[in-house]
Amino acid sequence: MATIMIPLSRVEGHARVVIEVRHGEVVDAYFQATEFRGFEYFVLDAPAEQMPVIVPRICGVCSTAHHVASVKALEDIYGVEPPPVALQIRELLMLGQLLQNQATSLFIFTMPDRLGIDSIFELDDSPASGGEITRIKTRALQVRQVGTHLITLAGGQFIHPIKAVIGGVTSGIPAEAAETMYQELQWALPIAMDLVDYYWESSLAMGERLGTWGDDAPACYIASVEAVRPNYYGEVIRVFGCEEGDVCAVFPPSRYREFLTMEPSDYSYAGQTSFHGQVMRANSLARANLVRDLGTPRANEYLRRFHTAFGRPAHAIMLFDLARGIELVYAIERAMQLLEMPLDEPETSVPYRPRDGEGFGLVEAPRGPLIHHYRVEDGKIASAKFVIPTVHNLLAIERALRVAAKRYVKPDRVELELEAAVGRVVRAFDPCIACATH
């Protein structure tokens, strides 16, 4: 038996793909997460109220999602209901996260595959090189940075934010700061749309060249947004598109163990989740398959185009990438809507009384539903489980890797395209290994 090992780049964290081949036939393909830090152990005995500061360190890319999920889990335990203005500011935080993440995935992680280069940073945007026409690098970094500014405004700092606290947020957003941010988003919107259009076209061209978009078989999907006017703040989890019917399960985060089967893996530091044994897919395509109306005009136009072109539900894996483009536009538009509302209320939090118990905090992170599940005893963390969206996708990633491997591993040779194909498959799911292993 031969083993082909392919290290991964332009994904978050340390991972590699291992393909096992016997007599020229692909036997199996594995996704190996190769790092482990142990956050579920780090936080044992931590004073519960420190969690929102500790857990963002699970991942610098997804720190906002962990910060908000953590605060929500503690509020669930303490029985606190934050005031509406705090919820609006937290939604802004999640939108900043979405904007930053989708821009990173679209332009820094996957655009180079469309352009046939190793990194977006090698592009030369200078007039001398002729690069000033597209200026992809400059504009992509600008759009991404607007997302980080939004997180800073709503969260205090753009990595490991601190402004969401149990009971609310530390402060409101002054009208002047909101106006400045609004204008920045307004400036970024046409740039983002232009880049998304370019990305869309070059993806279609790549799809045409490759003949297939990878693993096109149906799967069931998991997301925690609403079908109409989605809110990434997260209320209930939906699993849909499986054999039994359209929607196969709707459940609050407190019941995740009844619906999701979570198993550790002995060849990877990340586990795997299934819906009663069925392969699931989370992330942007799950949401694009679920949502009918985003509630913002331009993103809705892209969503309509997407549904018309690819059907609903759509299954080709590279549609994950295109769906991220829709969400990039949505995040900008929705943040502008929120910034037009008054966010400068004097009371941005309510008092709370700590108590022991068990609680669940759900958010729809860019990669799918994220749950923080804590048990607090004597004011300290007695157990913490982090239910990570990337882990929901790992079976689907491996299924898609087997498809890619079988296509490019021939009885007499391994085609050079294999490595690029593996990269495209994995990046479409935008896995976050730091989160998945935590």
Place this chain on the structure above:
Amino acid sequence: MKRFAVLQLSGCAGCEVSLINADAWVDRYHLVYMPLVVSAYDMPEVDILLVSGGVRTDEDLHMLRRAVRRAGRVVAAGTCSVSGGVANLGDRDEVRELFLAEANRHRVPRLLPKSHPIDRYVDVDLYLPGCPPTPELFMAVLQADGTFKASKVVCQECGRTKLRDMKPQHLVGFQQGKVLPDICLINQGYLCVGSSTRGGCRAPCPRAGHPCVGCRGPSDMLIERESAAWFTSIKRVFRSMTEIPEEEIDAALRTPQLALFLFQFADYAGDEGRKRPKEKVL
């Protein structure tokens, strides 16, 4: 054009994300290796190597030793790389056993018994603490032209007013939402350690109403001393500014996680702690 590389060991990628935001380097420095954003199998020779994350696995150690040989200047970037960071929380006896028992898996890099900062294994030319260091700090490292100016401690960068007559009797919870604008967080009873934490971050946390948790580590005054000096310095500030009983401050400072010293206390404590000369710390 100067060439630089980023080697990411076990960490959260927050340092890398911060570096990407420091986009002033984009057209002035040549990024040749950084697996998060560049597809390249191997690290070529570089002028500057930034290492983020701690040494947690045998693979981390292997990568680190190989990389420094090809680097002109080695920078430990971020608190994990400088002094262990949040991973130090795994170094409590009861916790270490738990996770080493569970981490015995096939075909993945083996975990070392403990996570270490990189200067345990290689020589470091410059330390850049912060969780993560701000984009401005990353630019200061790349430029290395001495133009970067910072205050000695976070406190001096915060801009909140200290009041003489507002003396809290007790600490408020770490996560109380209600924060008065413009007034020092210590006056409001928060356990803020900005008075002893290295400046240079421009105090984003206390400015936004959250106490400084000390992610940049000890200031120049304290960095070459034992961690007890750090405690004493903080307690002195609270004694003069509040009426909070000393035992209360003591207990709060010593919760392992807030570890206020945040995540790095373990590394500076006791004889085992390495001294990092202040000239080498940005």
